[in-house]
Amino acid sequence: MNLPAFSYLFLFLIFIISCFSYAFDPYGVIERVIPRQHVPRLLNTLDVETLHSNNPQPLLSPEGDFNQDKKGDLALTGKYELPPGSKPYFLLVATPQKNTYQKLYFEEFDKPPLLHKGGTTGEGDPKNQAFSLSFCTQCDEGWDYYWDRNKQTFVRKSWGVKRMATPSFQKEGPVVSTATVDTALRLVGGLKDVQDYVKELKKRGGELRTTVEFENPSYQEQYWVRIFERKGKKEIEYDRLLVNIKSLQILKRKKKLRP
Numbered sequence: 001m002n003l004p005a006f007s008y009l010f011l012f013l014i015f016i017i018s019c020f021s022y023a024f025d026p027y028g029v030i031e032r033v034i035p036r037q038h039v040p041r042l043l044n045t046l047d048v049e050t051l052h053s054n055n056p057q058p059l060l061s062p063e064g065d066f067n068q069d070k071k072g073d074l075a076l077t078g079k080y081e082l083p084p085g086s087k088p089y090f091l092l093v094a095t096p097q098k099n100t101y102q103k104l105y106f107e108e109f110d111k112p113p114l115l116h117k118g119g120t121t122g123e124g125d126p127k128n129q130a131f132s133l134s135f136c137t138q139c140d141e142g143w144d145y146y147w148d149r150n151k152q153t154f155v156r157k158s159w160g161v162k163r164m165a166t167p168s169f170q171k172e173g174p175v176v177s178t179a180t181v182d183t184a185l186r187l188v189g190g191l192k193d194v195q196d197y198v199k200e201l202k203k204r205g206g207e208l209r210t211t212v213e214f215e216n217p218s219y220q221e222q223y224w225v226r227i228f229e230r231k232g233k234k235e236i237e238y239d240r241l242l243v244n245i246k247s248l249q250i251l252k253r254k255k256k257l258r259p
Contacts, residue, residue, distance in 0.1 A: 025181060026061045026076045029094050032101050039081035043089070047079055047112045050137065051167055060168035062117050066130040066154075067104060067147045071095055075131050075145075077113050089113060091133065093154065105145075105154045111135055114167050118144075122164030130154065134165040180223065181212045183245045188225045191250070197238050201229060209235070221246045 026042055034040040043059045045051040061076040073095045080088050087108035094101040114134050119127035121134070126144060133156075134142030142165060143156035188194055201208050207230040215222040222244050228237040242252040 026058070026074065029074060029076065029092070029101050030078055033092060033094055033103050034078070034090075035084075037082065038084050040078050040090070041081065043077045043079055043112055047089075048114070048167070060115050060117070062115055062131045064130065066093065066145075067095070067152075068149075069095075073104060075115055077115055077133075079112070086110060091115075109135075114165065116165055116168065120166075120168070121159075124159065124161040124163055129157075132159075132165070134159075134163070137165050137167060138162065139165070176212050176214060176223065180220075180245055183248075184212045184223050184225050184243050185210065187243050187245070187248055187250065188227070188241055194227065194239070197227070207231065215242060222251065 030040050030042065042061075045057050045059070048059075059077060061074055063072055063074050065071065066073040066075070073093060075091065075093045078090050078092065080090070085108075087110045089109040089112050091105070091107045091109070091113055092103065093105040094103055096102075112135070114137075116132040116134065118129045118131055119125055121132050121142070125132070129144035129146055132142060132144050140159050140162045142159045142163065144159070145154045145156050147153075148155045189198075198208060200206075209228050209230045211224075211226045213224050213226070214220070215224055222242060225241045225243055226237065227239050227241075228235045230236075237254075240254040241250055243250050
C-alpha cells in the first residue's frame with residue numbers, strides 16, 4: 001500500500017495529529033513553537049546532576065486541561081543547545097491549535113527545572129494547581145502554577161514549605177519516535193472509512209484522540225494505532241489497527257476492513 005501524496009486525504013490526517021491530547025508529541029510541540037536557531041530539545045535525566053544515568057529518559061511532561069477550556073494542554077521543560085542568553089532552560093505550556101500548537105505560557109531559567117503533577121509533591125501540596133515546578137528534591141524551592149482567567153496566563157505561587165518533590169519520567173522503556181508516529185498515522189489516514197470518521201467527528205465538534213504504541217519494543221517495525229473519541233472521562237473507540245511502518249502495510253484491525 002503506497003502512502004497518499006499531499007492531498008485532501010492528508011489534511012484529515014493533519015487534523016488527527018494536531019488534535020490529540022491523550023498522546024501529545026512533546027518534540028512536535030517544541031518544533032512548532034520554539035525558534036529552531038537555538039536548537040531546543042526536551043530535558044532528560046542527563047541534564048540533572050542528581051538524576052544522571054547511563055540510560056537517559058525524558059522528564060515528565062504533565063498533560064491536562066490547565067486553562068479549563070475543555071481542551072488538552074501540555075507542560076514541558078527543555079534546553080537550548082545554542083542558548084540565546086544566560087538562561088538555557090525553559091518551561092513551555094502549549095495547546096493544540098488547528099495544525100499547529102498555541103503557546104499558553106513560556107518562561108526561561110538558569111538551571112534545569114523539574115515538573116510535577118498537581119497533588120504529588122507531598123505534605124503541603126494544595127492539590128488544586130495545574131502543575132508544580134522545582135529545582136531540587138525534598139526542598140522548599142518551587143512553585144505551584146495556576147491559570148488566571150482574567151489575565152489569560154499562568155501565575156505561580158511559591159511553596160514556602162518543604163516538600164517531597166520526587167522527579168517523574170515521561171515514560172518507562174523505549175519511546176515511539178516522532179517519525180514513526182507520523183508514518184503510522186499517514187498510513188492509517190489513507191483509509192477511506194477513517195477519513196469519513198474524522199470528517200464526521202470534526203463536523204459535529206467531537207474530540208478526536210489517537211495513540212501509537214509498540215506491539216513489541218524489541219521489534220520496532222510494528223505498532224498499534226488506536227483511534228477514539230474522548231467524551232469527558234469516557235473513551236469511545238473507533239478502531240485499533242496493527243501497522244508495519246517498514247512494509248507500509250496494515251496487518252490487522254479490530255473492526256472488519258471495509259471494501
